[in-house]
Amino acid sequence: MIEPNGHFCSDCAVRGTAVCASLDPAELREFEHLGRRVHFSTGETVFSEEDITTSFFNLLEGVMRLYKLLPDGRRQIVGFALPGDFLGMNMSGRHNFSADAIGAVTACQFAKVPFGRFIEDRPHLLQRINELAIRELSQARDHMVLLGRRSADEKVATFLLGWRERLVSVKGSSNIVPLPMSRQDIADYLGLTIETVSRTFTKLERHGAIEIVHGGICLRDPARVEALAAA
Amino acid sequence: MIEPNGHFCSDCAVRGTAVCASLDPAELREFEHLGRRVHFSTGETVFSEEDITTSFFNLLEGVMRLYKLLPDGRRQIVGFALPGDFLGMNMSGRHNFSADAIGAVTACQFAKVPFGRFIEDRPHLLQRINELAIRELSQARDHMVLLGRRSADEKVATFLLGWRERLVSVKGSSNIVPLPMSRQDIADYLGLTIETVSRTFTKLERHGAIEIVHGGICLRDPARVEALAAA
DNA sequence: AAACCCGATTGACCCAGGTCAAATTTGACG
DNA sequence: CGTCAAATTTGACCTGGGTCAATCGGGTTT
Numbered sequence: 401m402i403e404p405n406g407h408f409c410s411d412c413a414v415r416g417t418a419v420c421a422s423l424d425p426a427e428l429r430e431f432e433h434l435g436r437r438v439h440f441s442t443g444e445t446v447f448s449e450e451d452i453t454t455s456f457f458n459l460l461e462g463v464m465r466l467y468k469l470l471p472d473g474r475r476q477i478v479g480f481a482l483p484g485d486f487l488g489m490n491m492s493g494r495h496n497f498s499a500d501a502i503g504a505v506t507a508c509q510f511a512k513v514p515f516g517r518f519i520e521d522r523p524h525l526l527q528r529i530n531e532l533a534i535r536e537l538s539q540a541r542d543h544m545v546l547l548g549r550r551s552a553d554e555k556v557a558t559f560l561l562g563w564r565e566r567l568v569s570v571k572g573s574s575n576i577v578p579l580p581m582s583r584q585d586i587a588d589y590l591g592l593t594i595e596t597v598s599r600t601f602t603k604l605e606r607h608g609a610i611e612i613v614h615g616g617i618c619l620r621d622p623a624r625v626e627a628l629a630a631a
Numbered sequence: 632m633i634e635p636n637g638h639f640c641s642d643c644a645v646r647g648t649a650v651c652a653s654l655d656p657a658e659l660r661e662f663e664h665l666g667r668r669v670h671f672s673t674g675e676t677v678f679s680e681e682d683i684t685t686s687f688f689n690l691l692e693g694v695m696r697l698y699k700l701l702p703d704g705r706r707q708i709v710g711f712a713l714p715g716d717f718l719g720m721n722m723s724g725r726h727n728f729s730a731d732a733i734g735a736v737t738a739c740q741f742a743k744v745p746f747g748r749f750i751e752d753r754p755h756l757l758q759r760i761n762e763l764a765i766r767e768l769s770q771a772r773d774h775m776v777l778l779g780r781r782s783a784d785e786k787v788a789t790f791l792l793g794w795r796e797r798l799v800s801v802k803g804s805s806n807i808v809p810l811p812m813s814r815q816d817i818a819d820y821l822g823l824t825i826e827t828v829s830r831t832f833t834k835l836e837r838h839g840a841i842e843i844v845h846g847g848i849c850l851r852d853p854a855r856v857e858a859l860a861a862a
Numbered sequence: 863a864a865a866c867c868c869g870a871t872t873g874a875c876c877c878a879g880g881t882c883a884a885a886t887t888t889g890a891c892g
Numbered sequence: 893c894g895t896c897a898a899a900t901t902t903g904a905c906c907t908g909g910g911t912c913a914a915t916c917g918g919g920t921t922t
Contacts, residue, residue: 468776472862476776489765496769523754530757533764534720538727540771545699545707547778548822552909583870591779596909598871630702783879814900827879829901
C-alpha cells in the first residue's frame, strides 16, 4: 500500500488545484518530503469516522465516497472526493466521516504532526486550507437543500449536472458523464433508495433526456435535465 | 440600526467562545476599533444569499436563522446561529445563504477589508476561524444524515436534543428547551412540513416524552427522546 | 457454453408524510 | 374586553417514494 517516494510535487497532476497550489517552488521541495504516495484498491477504506485523525490525504487519482453510518446501518454519503480534494481537514480530534476508495485510488498522505508544523509558519497554506473548507461548507449547504427540499427527479437531475460539472476540472467537459459509483452510492448520496434512482434514470431515458451507457450516462438533452434540476 | 461603539471587547459576553477567543489583551484593544455593534429586530434580514460579502458578523445576543431558497420559494434552513457564532466566513465572493433575526439580535459587525488586513499578520486568528469552519462542516454533515436518512420522529427528537445541547453554552443545562423559532422554521430546518412537526410534537406529548409549554418544550422523559433520536 | 454471481431493473403494493381544509389558540391593538 | 390576523393544531385524504419480490443482464469461473 505504501511505496517509496519516487515522485516530484512539481510534476503532480493536481499541482494547480490542490492545497499545494499555495506553495512556491522552494516550499514545494520541502513539502515533497512530508508526503508519501499511497494506493488503495476498490472498496478499501482509507479512514473511518471514529478514527482519531493522524493523517491528511491529498487525492491524486480516482474517486472516493465519504459517508456516515447510523447505528442501524443506514448510510448517508456526504460527498464524493475527486483528484485535488484534501481530506481529513480536522486539525485535531477525529475524522467525522469515513472514506472508501471507489475503484483504484492514489493519494498523497501526510502525517498530522509534521504537516501541522509545516503549516505553522506558512499562513498562506493555512489560508488555502481555509478556502477549501469554506468551499466545502458551501457545497454542504447546497446539498442540504437538495436533501431536505427536492423531489426524487430534481435530486437525480441535480446530481447528474453537478457531477458533470465537477468532472470538468479532471476530464474536461463532455456530455458523456462517467458514473464510477454504484446505484446504491448514488441513492445514499441523494437520500433515496436504489430502486428510485434506477426508476428515475429509466424515466429520464424514456423521455429522451439521457441515455444510460456502460459505466455512466450520456446527456442527450442537457436543457431538459437542467429544467428538471432548476424547478 | 448602528450605534456608536460604547463598549469593550474585554467585557463581551462571547469573549471566551467567539473568534476573539484567540486574541490576547493587546490585540483585543486594537480589534475593538474594527467592529461596530449593530441591532436587528424580529424578522429583519441581516444579509442575503446573493449579496457580495462586505461584512462579517459576530453574533452577541439573540438567534438567527440561516437559510437558502429555491427559485419557487421552497426554503431550507441550513442552521440556527447563537451568540458566539461567526457569520459570513466567505473571505471573498458572496454569502451563500441568507440570515434573518429571530427576535431581537445584537451583533458585532466587521467590514471585510480592515478585518482581512487584521487577520493577515495574525495566523492564530485565521486558525481560530478555520477551527470554526471545520466545526460547522462537521455539523453540516451530521445534518445531511438527518435530512437524508432519518424519519420524521427521529428528526424532531434529534433536533430537540441538539438544540438543548447548543443552548447549554448560552443558558446552561435545563430540561426546559426554549424554541424561539416558529414551527415553520423547524419544519424548514428538518425537511418536513409544519403539519408534520406539529403532529410529532403532539405525539411526543401524548406519550409523555415532552410537554409543550409556552415558547418551547419541556423534556419530561429525556431517555425516551434520546432513544427516538438514536434509532 | 453452462452455471453462477451480483448489480441493476422492473413490477405490485403500501405507508409515512405531504396536501388541503377546517378549527382552535395566541397575540397585538383599539 | 372585543376584534382581527397570524400561528398552530387537528382531521381527512392522497401520493411520492419506500418495500418486497422477481427478473434481467454482463462478467467470471469451470
